[in-house]
Amino acid sequence: MKKGIIPAVTGLVAGVLASTVFFASTDVGPRSDANTSSTTKTNAEKVYVPFGEQDEYYLFASGGHSGQMFIYGVPSMRHIRTVPVFSQDSATGWGWSKESLELLGDYTWGDLHHPAFSETNGDYDGKWMFATDVANSRAAVMDLKTFTVKDIIEVPNTSGPHCAMFVTENTEYMFLPTRFSVPLGSAYASLDEYSSKYYGVMSAVQFDEEKEKLSIAWQVALPPWSYDLSDAGKGPSHGWAVVTTYNTEEATTNLEINASQADRDFIVLFNWKELEKMVAEGQYEEVNGQKIIFPSKHKGGIYLVPVAKSPHGVDVTPDGTRFIASGKLAPALTVFSFEKAFKAIENQEFSGEKYGIPILNYESVMEREVNPENALGPLHTQFDDKGMAYTTMFISSEIVKWDPNTGETLDRVPVQYSPGHSVAAEGDTVSPDGKYIVALNKIAKDSYLSVGPSHPESMQLIDLSGPKMEVIQSAPVNPEPHYAQMIKADKIKTIEVYDKDPNNPYAVYSQDQTRIERKGNEVHVYGIAMRSKFIFDAKAKRPDVIEVNEGDKVFVHLTNIDFDEDITHGFAINQYNLNIEVQPGQTSTVEFTANKAGTYPLYCTNFCSALHQEMSGYLLVKPKN
Ligand code: CUK
Ligand code: CUA
Numbered sequence: 001m002k003k004g005i006i007p008a009v010t011g012l013v014a015g016v017l018a019s020t021v022f023f024a025s026t027d028v029g030p031r032s033d034a035n036t037s038s039t040t041k042t043n044a045e046k047v048y049v050p051f052g053e054q055d056e057y058y059l060f061a062s063g064g065h066s067g068q069m070f071i072y073g074v075p076s077m078r079h080i081r082t083v084p085v086f087s088q089d090s091a092t093g094w095g096w097s098k099e100s101l102e103l104l105g106d107y108t109w110g111d112l113h114h115p116a117f118s119e120t121n122g123d124y125d126g127k128w129m130f131a132t133d134v135a136n137s138r139a140a141v142m143d144l145k146t147f148t149v150k151d152i153i154e155v156p157n158t159s160g161p162h163c164a165m166f167v168t169e170n171t172e173y174m175f176l177p178t179r180f181s182v183p184l185g186s187a188y189a190s191l192d193e194y195s196s197k198y199y200g201v202m203s204a205v206q207f208d209e210e211k212e213k214l215s216i217a218w219q220v221a222l223p224p225w226s227y228d229l230s231d232a233g234k235g236p237s238h239g240w241a242v243v244t245t246y247n248t249e250e251a252t253t254n255l256e257i258n259a260s261q262a263d264r265d266f267i268v269l270f271n272w273k274e275l276e277k278m279v280a281e282g283q284y285e286e287v288n289g290q291k292i293i294f295p296s297k298h299k300g301g302i303y304l305v306p307v308a309k310s311p312h313g314v315d316v317t318p319d320g321t322r323f324i325a326s327g328k329l330a331p332a333l334t335v336f337s338f339e340k341a342f343k344a345i346e347n348q349e350f351s352g353e354k355y356g357i358p359i360l361n362y363e364s365v366m367e368r369e370v371n372p373e374n375a376l377g378p379l380h381t382q383f384d385d386k387g388m389a390y391t392t393m394f395i396s397s398e399i400v401k402w403d404p405n406t407g408e409t410l411d412r413v414p415v416q417y418s419p420g421h422s423v424a425a426e427g428d429t430v431s432p433d434g435k436y437i438v439a440l441n442k443i444a445k446d447s448y449l450s451v452g453p454s455h456p457e458s459m460q461l462i463d464l465s466g467p468k469m470e471v472i473q474s475a476p477v478n479p480e481p482h483y484a485q486m487i488k489a490d491k492i493k494t495i496e497v498y499d500k501d502p503n504n505p506y507a508v509y510s511q512d513q514t515r516i517e518r519k520g521n522e523v524h525v526y527g528i529a530m531r532s533k534f535i536f537d538a539k540a541k542r543p544d545v546i547e548v549n550e551g552d553k554v555f556v557h558l559t560n561i562d563f564d565e566d567i568t569h570g571f572a573i574n575q576y577n578l579n580i581e582v583q584p585g586q587t588s589t590v591e592f593t594a595n596k597a598g599t600y601p602l603y604c605t606n607f608c609s610a611l612h613q614e615m616s617g618y619l620l621v622k623p624k625n
Contacts, residue, residue, distance in 0.1 A: 046463060047473040049076040057425055057486050059438060060115050060129060061459065063087075064480025067110035069131065069142070074425070074436055074486060077461055077475035083147050085140050086110020086133045093570070093580030094149075098555075098589040103140075103152040111135040114229075114483040116165040116174065118207070122234050122430035126491030128207065130165040130174055137161055139176060139205050139214055145495045146583075150212040156288050157184045157219060158201040163230040165205075166428075169238055173217065173272060177202040177227035177243045184221065185288045191252040198224035201292075202243065204272065218279045218291040220302065222268065223355040224250055226259070229313045229380070234430050235320030237338040239273035242323045246310040248354075259310070260329060266304040266359070267314055267325055269341060275301040296356030303345060304354060306362040308332055308369075313380035313421075317404060318387060318430050322367065324404065326378035326391060333370040333378050333391060335404055341365045370407040372400045380483075382424035384464055385434030392419035392439065399439055399462065401469060413469040415439040415460050416447055423484040424464075433488070437462045437469075440481040448476045457481055496565040498585030506557035507587040511538040516546065523548050525556045529569035529582055529604065532611035534558075544617030550597040550624045559587040562608075570605025573619050579605055597623035 049055055055073030058080075063070055067087025071080045087109045088095025095104055110133035118128035129142040137159055140152045155161060161176035168174075181198040183189040189197040200222040207214050226247040233240035245266045251258030275293060278284065283298040284291040295302045312328040325334045343349075344364035352359045377395030384390070389404050397418055401411040421440045425433035444458035456476035463470045501507055508514055508526045516537045517524045525546055527536040535543045536556075548554055560569050560582035571590065572579040580590045604615035 043463075043470070043472040047075045047077065047461065049073065049078075054489065056489055057436070058489055058492060059423070059459075059484055059486050060117075061440070061477060061481040061484040062112045062115050062131065063478065064113065064482055065109065065111045065135070066478055066480075067112055067133070069112065069115060069129070070477060070481070071147070072459070072475065072477075073489075074438065075461055075473060077459065077473045079475070079477075081147065083142065083149075085112055085131055085142065085149050086136070086138060086152070090579050091581075093588070093590075096578055096590060097580040098591045100149075101591075103149065105154070107133075107136050107138075109135065110138060112482075113162055114165055115485050116167050116428070117485050117487060118171045119167050119169055119429070120171070122169040124426060124429055124485075124487045124491060126487060126493065128171075128209075129485070130167060130207070132161045132164040132176055134160045134162045134179060137178075139165070139174065141207055141212070141214055143212070144492050146498075147494070151214045153205075153214045153216070155203050155205070155216060157186075157199075157290055157292070158182075158203055159186060161203065163202075163227050163243055166231050166241070168232045168241070168272070169234055169430075171207060173232075174205045174207070175202055175230055175232065175241050175243070175270070175272070176205055177222065177230055177268075179226055179228065181224040181226070184292070194224055194252050195250055200225050200227050200245075202227070202268075202270070204275070216290060218275070218284060218293065220270075220275065220293045220295065222295070222302075223248070223357070225265075227268070228311070231314055231316045231323065231428075233320055233338065234316055234318065237316060237320040237323075239271060240338065241270040241272055242314045242316065243268040243270070244307070244311040244314045244325060263309055264306045264362075265309055265311060266354075267307050267311065267323070267336070268357075269303040269305060269360075271301045271303075299356065302357050303341070304357050304359045305336060305341065305365050306351075306359060307334055312378075315381040315383075317389075318383050318432055320430070322404060324381050324389065326380060328377055328379055328394065331371050331376055331378070333372075333381070333402075335367045335370060335407070336365050337367045340367065368407045370402060372402060372409045372412070375400050375409075375412070379419070380421045382422050382427045382437055383432050384424060384437075385432055390422060390424065390437055390469075392422045394418050394420065394442075397441075399437065399469065411469050413462060413471060415441055415462075415471065416443075416458060416474075417445060418442040421481075421483040422462075423486050425486045426488065427486060434464055436486070437464055438484065438486065439471075440477075440484060442480075444476060447474060459484075496584075497563045498583060500585065501587070504587055506589055507559045508557075509559060509561055511535055514538045514543070516540070521549070521552050523552050523554045525554070525558075527556060527558050529558055529560045529571065529615075530562050531567065531609040532604075532615045534571070534602070534604070534615065534617050536617075542617075545620060546602070546617070547620040547622065548594045549622050550594060552594045552621075553591070554594050555589055555591050557587060557589045558582050560584055567608055568606045569608055569615070571602065572605045573602045574600045576600055576619070581606060594619075594621045597621045 057074040059072040084094035160179035162179035164176035247259035308327040461473040
C-alpha cells in the first residue's frame with residue numbers, strides 16, 4: 001500500500017476524481033471530501049479542536065493484552081491518558097502501591113476486551129466504567145471521578161470471560177460468559193471427559209456503588225462450548241440477555257478446523273429475571289462458594305436459538321426489539337425478533353434440546369437474513385439515532401450501513417484495514433447520538449510512520465452527519481482495541497483534588513503529624529509530599545531521610561498535601577524497584593522489605609515545581625552486622 005492512502009482518499013486526489021466514472025458508478029468506493037456547499041466544514045475543520053477548547057466526546061478504548069484502557073478525545077482523536085487496570089504501570093505506580101497490589105494480587109498483566117459504562121435507564125450515567133480480563137478471569141470497575149480502578153475481583157469457576165462487560169439498563173448486572181470451557185474450579189479432568197466434566201460458565205456480577213465493590217451474584221453452568229459476545233436487553237427485552245456460541249462441536253484440539261464443522265451454532269437467550277428468581281427460591285447448587293444454576297436441572301431460564309455457524313458479535317437494537325448476530329464465517333447477518341422469541345417460548349415451538357436446554361425453531365425467531373453484496377466477515381454492529389445499523393466487515397475492510405427494518409444496504413465506507421469492533425457515539429445506550437462512529441481496525445499497514453515490522457492498530461473516525469459516511473480522522477493506537485465506549489464529555493464529572501479523609505489512619509495533613517514508628521522489625525513512615533520536599537519526620541535531624549535496618553519491613557504512607565489541581569508527586573527509591581504516585585490530597589502506601597543494605601536515593605518522579613529536582617532524600621539501610 002502507498003503511504004498516505006487516507007489523505008489521498010480524502011484530499012486532492014478525491015477532489016480530482018470526484019466527478020469521474022469511478023465515483024459515479026458505485027456507492028462502494030472511497031469517499032470524497034469535496035464540499036457540497038461553501039458553508040460545509042472541511043474534514044480538517046471537523047476534527048480540529050483548537051488549543052484551549054476540548055473534545056466533545058471521551059473515547060475509552062480497551063487496551064487488550066496491555067491490560068490498560070486508552071482514553072482519547074473525539075473528534076480530535078488525541079490520546080489523553082492511559083489508565084492501568086489489570087497490568088502494572090510505573091507511570092502511576094499501579095502495581096507498586098499497596099492499594100493496587102491488593103487488587104492485582106499476583107497477576108502482573110491482563111487482557112482487557114470490552115469496556116462498558118454504568119447505565120441508568122439505559123443511558124450512560126458517566127459514573128463508572130467496567131471491564132473484564134480474559135486472561136485471568138477478572139472483572140474491574142473504574143471510578144470516573146478520578147479515572148482510577150476501585151475494585152478488581154477474580155471470578156471463580158470460570159476461564160476467560162470474553163463476552164463481557166455488557167451491562168443491563170440500570171447496571172443491575174454485568175454478565176460474564178466465558179470463552180473457554182473448564183471443569184468447575186479449574187480442577188483436573190481429562191479432555192476425553194470434555195462433554196461431561198467441562199462447562200462454559202456465565203457469571204452475573206453486581207456492583208455496590210456505596211461500597212465500591214464488585215461481587216458475584218450467581219452463575220450458570222452452560223454446555224462445554226465457547227461463548228463469544230453478549231449484549232443485554234433493553235426496553236421490551238429488559239430482563240433478557242443474549243450470548244453467541246461457537247465450537248458447539250465440542251472440539252478439544254485443532255479448533256481452527258474442528259470448531260467450524262457444524263452449519264449452525266447457537267445464540268443463548270437468558271431470562272435473567274427468571275434466573276434471579278430461581279436463585280431466590282433455592283434452585284441452584286453451591287460449588288466452590290458460588291450459587292450455580294444447572295439448566296439441565298433448573299429449567300425455564302435459558303433457551304437456544306440456532307444461528308449460522310460460528311457467529312461472533314450479537315447486538316441488541318437501541319429500541320430493544322431485535323438482536324442481530326454477525327456470522328464471522330458466513331457473509332450473513334441474522335436479525336432476530338425478541339417478540340417472536342417470547343412467543344415461540346410461550347408456544348413451546350422447540351426443535352429439540354441440548355444439555356436439557358430447549359432449542360427454539362429458527363424460523364419462529366428469525367426475522368431476516370441480511371447479505372450486503374460482496375461484504376465479508378461481519379463482526380459487530382452499532383447503531384445511530386435513527387436506528388440504522390453499522391456493521392464492521394473484517395474481511396472486506398469496510399463498514400456497511402443498513403436498515404434493520406428492511407435489510408437494505410444504505411452505504412458503505414472502506415476502512416484501513418480489517419475492523420474488529422466499531423463504536424458509535426453513546427452507541428450502547430437506548431438513544432445513540434448518530435454523530436460519529438469509530439472503526440477499530442486490527443491492521444494499519446503503512447498508515448503511520450514505520451516503527452519496524454510490527455505496526456500499530458488504527459482507529460478511524462467516521463462522520464455520520466452527512467448523506468454519506470466519511471472517514472475524517474485516523475489515529476494510531478496500541479494493541480489491542482477490541483472494543484470502546486464513546487460518551488458525551490459533559491457527562492463525566494471529575495474531581496479536582498482528593499478530599500481530606502479523617503478516617504484514613506495512614507493520612508497525615510500537617511508537618512507536625514509526620515513520624516516514623518517502629519514495631520519490632522516493622523517500620524511505618526507517616527510522611528507528606530509537598531512542593532518541593534518529602535517530610536517523613538519533621539522532628540528528625542534530616543526530615544527527608546528514612547533509616548532502617550536490613551531485613552526490616554517498611555511501610556511508607558505518603559500524603560500529598562498540595563491541595564492544588566494537577567500537582568501530583570511521585571515517590572521512587574533507586575535500585576529498590578519501587579515507584580508510586582500521590583495525586584493532590586491523596587494518601588498512598590508502598591510496602592517493601594529492606595533486604596539490600598546500603599544507601600539509596602529516593603526522589604519525586606513527577607515534575608511538580610521549579611525545585612522538583614530538589615525533591616529528594618535517602619533511604620539508608622543499615623547492614624545486619
Ligand atoms: S472481540 Cu470481536 S474483534 Cu469483541 Cu474480544 Cu476483538
Ligand atoms: Cu514532587 Cu517533583
